Amino acid sequence: MDGVSFLVTGAEGMLGREVVRELQHRGLPVTATDREQLDITSMTHLDRIRRDPAEVSWLINCAAYTAVDRAEEEFTRALSINGVGPGALAALCSERGWKMIHVSTDFVFDGESEIPYRPDDRTHPINAYGRSKLFGEEKVLENARHGVVVRTSWLYGVFGSCFPKSILKAWMEGKPLRVVADQSGNPTSARSLARVLVDLALQAAPHGLYHAAGPETMTWHEFASRLVGEASRVSGLPHDVHVEPIRTEDRPSPARRPRFSALDSSATWALGVEPMPSVDQDIHDFINDWEEVPKAVPAATPEPSGAPETP
């Protein structure tokens, strides 16, 4: 792809690092910025980018405030990073003639649906984080001349903390596993999402709202059980663990979570973007990629014939 270049914000986060890795893997030019280099809430930083002679084709915004529970108490901060900052970035992109991809969340929905949410379904966030992200979506679509807002869900990956790491660490330490079994959604590998975001850019996806999430809907309990099963296969460690299903009210948290937040991503795949692999495949890749899960020693190669026989 000649002439396509990228600027990634929040490049030290879980998704940001995967996006940079994906771009580098494809040999595409990328400028990766962390919060120190480009704080999306800092007018000084944004002005510096405004005056920077470097041209980019796509800005991919992976910067976000993702502390869902803390956002209940820090709404102003969450709104600044998830709402006002992305809006300012979008305006900057328009001035510079850059296209923008912005990442949002399933938590803009209230979870009352029985079927996966489509991009144009009614939003109604039930926590502060979701409200801050919804504001960001609106500002990006309003301020960017070419803005692609991609909602995803239940993101996990090797860079940073996430549900699969917590589950597998507890499992490896022999701790009891009690996992919520009455919330459903789409586990989504950050690595697979990064590939989809780059594909959307290379296919020049039109301005608008998109969904991109893993292909299966399941509860956190089922996700945890699949993680342990695969980690046991890969590591050779015994599987003998009972993953106890619990209810949301058994583990109270400051922020409410939607009961059901699966996303219908079919419109994204209809653009010609390759859908994400199966959850089992992505779990397998994640476990292989994460060095903290021991890998079983490969089966010994048989001795060549003629080798001395052991008694």
Ligand SMILES: NC(=O)c1ccc[n+]([C@@H]2O[C@H](COP(=O)([O-])OP(=O)(O)OC[C@H]3O[C@@H](n4cnc5c(N)ncnc54)[C@H](OP(=O)(O)O)[C@@H]3O)[C@@H](O)[C@H]2O)c1
């Ligand atoms: N994680 C999930 O389960 C999930 C689910 C659905 C959607 N999403 C969305 O997916 C996107 C990526 O999430 P993630 O899990 O990769 O988040 P993450 O790991 O928390 O990364 C966010 C990054 O943004 C940086 N950041 C924070 N404030 C900033 C600012 N003012 N300017 C520039 N950078 C800033 C953070 O840096 P510091 O660490 O220095 O603060 C961090 O490196 C977000 O838009 C999120 O809302 C996530």
